[in-house]
Amino acid sequence: MEKEWRRSMPLLSMNIVMQLTGLTARQIRYYEEHELVQPARTEGKQRMFSLDDIDTLLEIKDMLATGVNIAGIKQIFEMKNNPALKNDAKQVITDAQLRAIVKEEMQIAQRHQRASLRQGDLSRFFR
C-alpha cells in the first residue's frame, strides 16, 4: 500500500521532530538510548525520523505523563509486537502445586492446627 512507505519513510529532521512532539532533543536521544525508538541515520550520523517514529514518540510522551516508566513502556511495546507474551506469566502455580496447597489447607483447617505447614518457607515451592 502507498500509505505504508510514507509512514515509515525517514524524512524528518531532529529540529522539526522537536516541534512536532514538543520534546527536547535530549529527551528523544534518551528514548533512543533505551531502545524505544530507532530513527534512521544520514551518512553523517544525523537522525532522520519517519512518521511512525513520531507516533511512537507521542505514545511515549503520553505514557510517561501517565506515570509509566521507560521499563514499563518497553514491556508494553513488546507486548504489542508479540501478543503471545500476553499469557506468559499467568498460571504460575501448577495444578499439582494447587492440589497440594488445597489439600494442606483442608487438613490444617480440619484439625485446627494452623502452625505446621505455615512455619516453613513455602516460597521455595515457586519460582
Next chain:
Amino acid sequence: MEKEWRRSMPLLSMNIVMQLTGLTARQIRYYEEHELVQPARTEGKQRMFSLDDIDTLLEIKDMLATGVNIAGIKQIFEMKNNPALKNDAKQVITDAQLRAIVKEEMQIAQRHQRASLRQGDLSRFFR
C-alpha cells in the same frame, strides 16, 4: 469447570501469602492500595487471598524486579484484560495531517527555504 472456583476461591490468609510469595504484608497492602490485587475480606475485614491472587502477586514481584513500576504494571494488566486497548494509541497522526506534513515537507524541500513552517510550534496540530 472445577478447577476454576478453586483458583478463585479465597482461602489463604495474609500470613501464608507472605510465605508463598516472599512479600511483606506492607508490600501486599501497597499493591492492593494501587488496585493491582483485590483480595476478598472476612467479616472482620481481614484479607483472604485466592490462588489467582497469588499468581497476580508473583507477577507483580517479577515485573517490579524487571524495573517496571506500579503504573506500568497497571497498564499491562489492563491490556491483558482488554486486548482492544492494544491498538488505541497508534495512528496518532491522522491521514489528513500526514498529507499536510508531507506536502509541506515537499514544498520546503523544493524551494530550499527551510525556515517557514518550522518556525511555528507545530505541536499544536496534535493532541
Next chain:
DNA sequence: TAGTATATGTCATGTTAGCTAACATGTCAA
C-alpha cells in the same frame, strides 16, 4: 481471657529514573 495476627494510618527514607545544562566536536545547506 490472653496472646497473636491483622488492619489502617502516618512519618520517614534510600534509591534512582528522567531530565537539564554544558561542552567540544562534527555535519550540512547556502
Next chain:
DNA sequence: TTGACATGTTAGCTAACATGACATATACTA
C-alpha cells in the same frame, strides 16, 4: 566557509517511588 544545527558525553539535580518502621485498634485462636 560560515553559521545554524546535531552529535555523544559528562555531571548533577530533583521529585517520587516503593518500603520500612511505628502506633493504635480490631480480629481471630487457644
